[in-house]
Amino acid sequence: MNSVEAKRVLETALLCAAQPLTVRELRLLFGDALGADSIRMLLGQLQQEWAPRGVELVALASGWRFQSRPQMREYLDRLHPEKPPRYTRAVLETLAIIAYRQPVTRGDIEDIRGVTVNSLIIKQLEDRGWIEVIGHRETAGRPALLATTRQFLDDLGLQSLDQLPPLEDVAGRTDAAEALAAALSGEMPPDPPDAAPHGPREPAGQEPRGETATHATHARDDDDE
Secondary structure: OOHHHHHHHHHHHHHHOOOOEOHHHHHHHHOOOOOHHHHHHHHHHHHHHOOOOOEEEEEEOOEEEEEEOHHHHHHHOOOOOOOOOOOOHHHHHHHHHHHHHOOEOHHHHHHHHOEOOOHHHHHHHHHOOOEEEEEEOOOOOOOEEEEEOHHHHHHHOOOOHHHOOOHHHOOOHHHHHHHHHHHOOOOOOOOOOOOOEOOOOOOOOOOOOOOOOOOOOOOOHHHHO
16 A cells, blocks of 8 residues: 555544544554554645645544634634533642642642632542543552543643643743633633632642653654653
8 A cells, every 4th residue: 555545544534433442543553564653654644735725634632633723713603602611720720739749649739729729629620531530649547649641631631731831931820710710711710619728739730749650642652662
Protein backbone atom coordinates (compact mmCIF):
# COMPACT_ATOMS: atom_id res chain seq x y z
CA MET A 1 0.00 0.00 0.00
CA ASN A 2 1.40 3.38 -0.98
CA SER A 3 1.42 6.40 1.36
CA VAL A 4 -1.50 8.10 -0.39
CA GLU A 5 -3.75 5.10 0.15
CA ALA A 6 -2.48 4.62 3.71
CA LYS A 7 -3.32 8.23 4.57
CA ARG A 8 -6.77 7.77 3.08
CA VAL A 9 -7.33 4.78 5.37
CA LEU A 10 -6.08 6.67 8.43
CA GLU A 11 -8.16 9.71 7.55
CA THR A 12 -11.32 7.63 7.14
CA ALA A 13 -10.81 5.76 10.40
CA LEU A 14 -10.16 8.93 12.38
CA LEU A 15 -13.10 10.80 10.87
CA CYS A 16 -15.47 7.92 11.60
CA ALA A 17 -14.19 7.13 15.09
CA ALA A 18 -16.32 8.17 18.05
CA GLN A 19 -13.25 8.39 20.30
CA PRO A 20 -9.58 9.28 19.81
CA LEU A 21 -7.48 6.43 18.38
CA THR A 22 -3.98 5.52 19.54
CA VAL A 23 -1.12 4.66 17.22
CA ARG A 24 -1.44 1.06 18.39
CA GLU A 25 -5.10 1.00 17.36
CA LEU A 26 -4.34 2.64 14.02
CA ARG A 27 -1.71 -0.01 13.28
CA LEU A 28 -4.48 -2.61 13.34
CA LEU A 29 -5.78 -1.08 10.12
CA PHE A 30 -2.69 -2.28 8.26
CA GLY A 31 -1.82 -5.57 9.94
CA ASP A 32 1.97 -5.78 10.03
CA ALA A 33 2.46 -3.63 6.94
CA LEU A 34 3.15 -0.37 8.80
CA GLY A 35 5.04 0.25 12.03
CA ALA A 36 4.41 2.89 14.68
CA ASP A 37 7.00 5.29 13.24
CA SER A 38 5.44 5.08 9.79
CA ILE A 39 1.98 5.71 11.26
CA ARG A 40 3.24 8.79 13.10
CA MET A 41 4.92 10.10 9.96
CA LEU A 42 1.68 9.73 7.99
CA LEU A 43 -0.28 11.42 10.78
CA GLY A 44 2.14 14.34 10.62
CA GLN A 45 1.56 14.60 6.88
CA LEU A 46 -2.19 14.55 7.41
CA GLN A 47 -1.86 17.37 9.93
CA GLN A 48 -0.09 19.49 7.33
CA GLU A 49 -2.63 18.66 4.63
CA TRP A 50 -5.51 19.68 6.89
CA ALA A 51 -3.76 22.85 8.11
CA PRO A 52 -5.73 25.27 5.86
CA ARG A 53 -9.10 23.78 6.79
CA GLY A 54 -11.57 24.39 9.57
CA VAL A 55 -10.93 20.93 10.99
CA GLU A 56 -7.58 19.86 12.44
CA LEU A 57 -5.93 16.57 13.37
CA VAL A 58 -4.59 16.67 16.93
CA ALA A 59 -2.81 14.33 19.31
CA LEU A 60 -4.50 14.12 22.71
CA ALA A 61 -3.83 12.18 25.88
CA SER A 62 -5.96 9.26 24.73
CA GLY A 63 -5.00 9.27 21.05
CA TRP A 64 -5.50 11.13 17.76
CA ARG A 65 -8.70 12.72 16.54
CA PHE A 66 -10.09 15.27 14.13
CA GLN A 67 -11.76 18.28 15.74
CA SER A 68 -12.97 21.72 14.74
CA ARG A 69 -10.52 24.57 15.12
CA PRO A 70 -11.16 27.08 17.93
CA GLN A 71 -11.76 29.80 15.32
CA MET A 72 -14.80 27.89 14.09
CA ARG A 73 -16.51 27.79 17.47
CA GLU A 74 -18.51 30.99 17.08
CA TYR A 75 -20.06 29.62 13.88
CA LEU A 76 -20.71 26.11 15.18
CA ASP A 77 -22.34 27.51 18.30
CA ARG A 78 -25.08 28.94 16.08
CA LEU A 79 -26.16 25.39 15.28
CA HIS A 80 -26.46 24.58 18.99
CA PRO A 81 -27.22 27.85 20.79
CA GLU A 82 -27.74 26.24 24.20
CA LYS A 83 -25.36 27.50 26.83
CA PRO A 84 -22.42 25.32 27.87
CA PRO A 85 -22.34 23.90 31.40
CA ARG A 86 -21.71 26.51 34.06
CA TYR A 87 -19.25 25.81 36.84
CA THR A 88 -18.89 27.80 40.03
CA ARG A 89 -15.57 29.32 40.98
CA ALA A 90 -15.35 26.81 43.84
CA VAL A 91 -15.56 23.92 41.36
CA LEU A 92 -12.98 25.44 39.03
CA GLU A 93 -10.58 26.35 41.83
CA THR A 94 -10.81 22.78 43.12
CA LEU A 95 -10.13 21.44 39.63
CA ALA A 96 -7.19 23.81 39.18
CA ILE A 97 -5.63 22.70 42.47
CA ILE A 98 -5.96 19.04 41.50
CA ALA A 99 -4.55 19.70 38.02
CA TYR A 100 -1.50 21.61 39.24
CA ARG A 101 -0.78 19.84 42.52
CA GLN A 102 -1.79 16.25 41.83
CA PRO A 103 -1.98 13.84 43.42
CA VAL A 104 -3.73 15.62 46.30
CA THR A 105 -6.17 14.69 49.03
CA ARG A 106 -9.36 16.51 49.85
CA GLY A 107 -7.58 17.82 52.94
CA ASP A 108 -4.83 19.32 50.77
CA ILE A 109 -7.45 21.13 48.71
CA GLU A 110 -9.11 22.48 51.85
CA ASP A 111 -5.77 23.73 53.18
CA ILE A 112 -5.05 25.57 49.94
CA ARG A 113 -8.52 27.05 49.46
CA GLY A 114 -8.97 27.81 53.15
CA VAL A 115 -12.49 26.41 53.21
CA THR A 116 -14.13 23.02 53.53
CA VAL A 117 -14.63 21.32 50.16
CA ASN A 118 -18.24 20.31 49.59
CA SER A 119 -18.54 16.62 48.70
CA LEU A 120 -20.79 17.60 45.79
CA ILE A 121 -17.87 19.45 44.17
CA ILE A 122 -15.73 16.32 44.14
CA LYS A 123 -18.68 14.26 42.89
CA GLN A 124 -19.40 16.75 40.11
CA LEU A 125 -15.82 16.56 38.88
CA GLU A 126 -15.83 12.76 39.09
CA ASP A 127 -19.16 12.53 37.25
CA ARG A 128 -17.79 14.79 34.53
CA GLY A 129 -14.88 12.38 34.14
CA TRP A 130 -12.23 14.99 34.96
CA ILE A 131 -10.83 13.54 38.20
CA GLU A 132 -10.40 10.10 39.72
CA VAL A 133 -8.96 8.37 42.78
CA ILE A 134 -5.53 6.92 41.94
CA GLY A 135 -4.51 5.67 45.37
CA HIS A 136 -4.43 6.53 49.06
CA ARG A 137 -1.97 8.44 51.21
CA GLU A 138 -0.38 6.25 53.84
CA THR A 139 -1.39 8.40 56.79
CA ALA A 140 -4.13 8.19 59.39
CA GLY A 141 -7.41 7.40 57.67
CA ARG A 142 -5.68 6.69 54.33
CA PRO A 143 -7.31 9.62 52.49
CA ALA A 144 -7.91 9.20 48.77
CA LEU A 145 -5.44 10.76 46.35
CA LEU A 146 -7.13 12.67 43.53
CA ALA A 147 -5.72 13.32 40.08
CA THR A 148 -6.99 14.40 36.68
CA THR A 149 -7.94 11.96 33.92
CA ARG A 150 -7.30 11.51 30.22
CA GLN A 151 -10.82 12.84 29.64
CA PHE A 152 -9.81 16.09 31.36
CA LEU A 153 -6.88 16.49 28.97
CA ASP A 154 -8.98 15.52 25.96
CA ASP A 155 -11.61 18.12 26.85
CA LEU A 156 -8.86 20.74 27.14
CA GLY A 157 -7.38 19.63 23.83
CA LEU A 158 -4.09 18.67 25.49
CA GLN A 159 -1.82 15.66 25.11
CA SER A 160 -0.19 15.81 28.55
CA LEU A 161 -0.16 17.78 31.80
CA ASP A 162 3.08 19.40 30.65
CA GLN A 163 0.99 21.49 28.25
CA LEU A 164 -0.89 23.24 31.06
CA PRO A 165 0.26 26.87 31.49
CA PRO A 166 3.31 26.92 33.81
CA LEU A 167 2.52 28.03 37.33
CA GLU A 168 4.95 30.93 36.98
CA ASP A 169 2.66 32.24 34.23
CA VAL A 170 -0.39 31.95 36.50
CA ALA A 171 -0.64 34.51 39.30
CA GLY A 172 -2.59 32.23 41.62
CA ARG A 173 -5.33 29.68 41.98
CA THR A 174 -7.97 32.18 40.81
CA ASP A 175 -6.12 32.82 37.56
CA ALA A 176 -5.61 29.09 37.10
CA ALA A 177 -9.33 28.52 37.61
CA GLU A 178 -10.18 31.25 35.11
CA ALA A 179 -7.79 29.73 32.57
CA LEU A 180 -9.45 26.35 32.96
CA ALA A 181 -12.87 27.96 32.73
CA ALA A 182 -12.00 29.59 29.43
CA ALA A 183 -10.54 26.38 28.05
CA LEU A 184 -13.53 24.32 29.13
CA SER A 185 -15.95 26.97 27.84
CA GLY A 186 -17.73 27.17 31.14
CA GLU A 187 -19.24 30.53 32.00
CA MET A 188 -18.71 31.01 35.72
CA PRO A 189 -21.69 32.36 37.66
CA PRO A 190 -21.24 34.45 40.78
CA ASP A 191 -19.93 32.48 43.72
CA PRO A 192 -22.50 30.98 46.07
CA PRO A 193 -21.79 31.35 49.79
CA ASP A 194 -18.81 29.11 50.49
CA ALA A 195 -18.23 26.84 53.43
CA ALA A 196 -16.82 28.02 56.70
CA PRO A 197 -13.07 28.73 56.83
CA HIS A 198 -11.10 25.55 57.28
CA GLY A 199 -7.53 26.63 57.93
CA PRO A 200 -4.56 28.60 56.63
CA ARG A 201 -4.03 28.78 52.90
CA GLU A 202 -0.94 27.46 51.19
CA PRO A 203 0.69 29.22 48.24
CA ALA A 204 -0.86 28.07 44.99
CA GLY A 205 2.48 27.18 43.49
CA GLN A 206 3.75 25.02 46.36
CA GLU A 207 5.05 21.62 45.35
CA PRO A 208 3.03 18.46 46.06
CA ARG A 209 3.69 16.68 49.32
CA GLY A 210 5.93 13.92 48.12
CA GLU A 211 3.52 11.44 46.52
CA THR A 212 5.13 9.61 43.65
CA ALA A 213 2.03 8.01 42.17
CA THR A 214 2.24 7.78 38.41
CA HIS A 215 -0.86 9.11 36.68
CA ALA A 216 -2.30 8.07 33.36
CA THR A 217 -2.83 11.58 32.02
CA HIS A 218 0.73 11.75 30.75
CA ALA A 219 1.52 10.57 27.24
CA ARG A 220 0.56 6.97 26.66
CA ASP A 221 3.49 4.57 26.47
CA ASP A 222 1.49 2.10 24.39
CA ASP A 223 1.52 4.53 21.47
CA ASP A 224 5.09 3.43 20.83
CA GLU A 225 4.07 -0.15 20.24
